[in-house]
Amino acid sequence: MIDKLEMFIAVARETHFGRAAQSLNISQPSLSAGIKQLEEQLGVQLVFRGSRFGGLTPEGQTALVWAQRITGDARQFREEMRIKRNGLSGELRLAVIPTALTWAARLSSKFTKRNPKVHFTILSSTSREILTLLDGFEVDAGISYLDNEPLGRVHTAPLYDESYVLLCRHDSPFASKAEVGWSELKDETLALLTPDMQNRRIINQIFAEHDISPTTRIESNSIIALTASVETGRCMTILSADIARFLTTGKKLVLVPMSDARRRHSVGLIVPHREPRSPVIDALLTSARKLSEADQSGILIG
Incomplete structure (x- = not known):
């Protein structure tokens, strides 16, 4: 039944039979037959059908929650049996806010150095997308803000x-400043992340506290x-200091700290609150904690 549940989850995710079949690398007739067989086994209709996908029935909505849970447990069961045989191995799917991608690279490199049989897939996602992907069992873990917006039940x-810097050209009047006050940007034109990014919402909150509405010339979901x-x-x-340092190396750009050093937000690893956790997730949490401790002490560890 697991394969039929995975077909059902794909249809619910893609909201299109053709795309769902393509994502599973099977034919559409095979997919339709699998969904039909699942409905017969459960004795309920799961999907409204017409000339195209018509959505999930009420029973289908309930079944989706169970299907995600069952397939997630089955995946963890297979993973634990594989680990018993071969040690830590398999794939870790990690969704990461754009400002933390350098930390995702550090964490994955540190982890795979010790566990070479583990393969990482790293996705750039908004904080809200990360929670959705975790709830839907589409990723195994995320890196996101921990203290600004509700996370739900997670470890x-x-x-x-995260601290913030003003990124400007070397010939900007701001380039020679030791730091920049938020109110100094009142009449300046900025390029900022799009409002669906939590980093932008944080920056907007700070501007609002200084009674400023920033003037944006460019908005993008890409820090690059x-x-x-x-x-x-x-x-x-205005960027997170860590990613800004990485992106500006070798360029004629200047990073100027924004004032109010107390204004920082914690960023970290989040994993679903599921018990028992898989050995790979436990090892990932341990690696994250060690990486943070090493960074705070100024020690580089492998």
Whole structure:
């Protein structure tokens, strides 16, 4: 039945039979037959059918929750049996907010150095998408903000505290400043992340506390696009200090700390609150905690 449940989950996720079949690398007739067989086994209709996908029935909505839980447990069961035989191995799917991608690289590199049979898939996602992906068993863990917006029932391991810098060209009047006050940007034109990004919502909150509505020339969900806009245009941007340092190495761009050093937000690893946790997830949480401790003490560890 597990394969039929996976077909059903794919249909619910893609809301289209053709795309669902393609995601599973099977034919659409095979998919339709599998869903029909599942409905016959359960004795209820799961999907409204017409000329196209018509959504899930009320029974289908309930069945989806069970299907995700059952397939998640089955995946964990297979993983634990594989670990008993071969040690830590398999795939870890990690969804990460864009500002923390450098930390995702550090964590995955540290983890795979000790566990070479584990393969990482790293996805750039918004904080809200990460929670949805975790709830839907589509990723195994995430890296996101821990203290700004509700997370629900998850286990966490803090990695670092995010601070903010103004990114400007070397010839900007701000480039020679030791730090920049938020109120100093009142009349400046900025390039900022799109409002669906929690980093942008945090920055908007800080501006609001200073009675400022930022003037944006460019909005993007790509930090690379914002950095390129500063380098080639007449705007500035505000970024997380860590990712800004990484993206500006070797460029004629200047990072100026934003004032109010107390204004930091914790970013860390989050995993679903499921018991028992798999050995791979336990090992990932341990690695995250050790990485954070090493960073705070200024020690690089492998």
